[in-house]
Amino acid sequence: MEKLAVIAASPLFEMLSPVELDRLAELARTRHCVPGEVIFHEGDLGDSLFLVVEGQVEVARNGTDGLPRTLAVLSPPEFFGEMGLIDKDYRSATVRARAQAHLLQLTAGDLRAFRNEYADGFTFVVVNIARSLAARLREANARLSSNH
Template sequence: MSEPTLLNNEIRDWLMDCGLFDQLLPADFAAASGYFSISTIAQGEAIFHEGDAGSFMCIIHTGQVSVQKTNSDGQTVIMATLRSGRAFGEMAVLDGERRSASCVAASNCQLLNLGKDSLEKMLNDAPKIAAKIIRALAVSLSKRLRMADGQLLSQQV
């Protein structure tokens, strides 16, 4: 196995910083880093559009991302503004469905990306680490769903 590159070390550090993968061991972060990439997105740039095929997910390292949906009148509605440490786009990567919303850089952003193909490769190469990553994403999604359920309930009272 080759020596980790500076880029892999940076990705490993970003993965450790994001707080999403508390169940991973230090060696897991190093192994997982080879499957992620880094991208820089300028403010106002679309990361993906509602309805697109979901070929990758992201974790925000720096910056903010606006989650937007088009309502029945064709107007864009901001559903949420995501900050560093948040994952997005993971639903489409996990379930193979189309994007449920558009994501646009609300400021200049640095993102960690995990492609669907890379996740599949990780599942084959390092299944225990991939399982920890998928479990962490599932827990994150579960928390968000519970929060949304609570918000729906409070709106009905």
């Protein structure tokens, strides 16, 4: 699948114009991962947002016993890594390819360039990231509540 089609299919970019979508496709890098390949480790400094194009990735975090716990399995058109872009903090989980996976990567620098060219479009993207984070927090709270 071509980069533009993947970006256009992502809910993060649903309000963008065709010109803005084209620019993001130009900025995005393609990453091919083999099964088990680590995309980033818990504790790495966050600097990129990833879109799943093909395959699946697993998000895991070490428990208090030091063993990894799967938090989510993501498939197309889901995305991950956005937290590192927002707060420039260290990754709170490890993400690895569960099977062969193809990803698109947008770095913080890519998004700064996009913001400088398309401020309104960038604002839409940030709002959609915030909506996604709020939804993920609600889901996590619901899971925690059901475990009690």
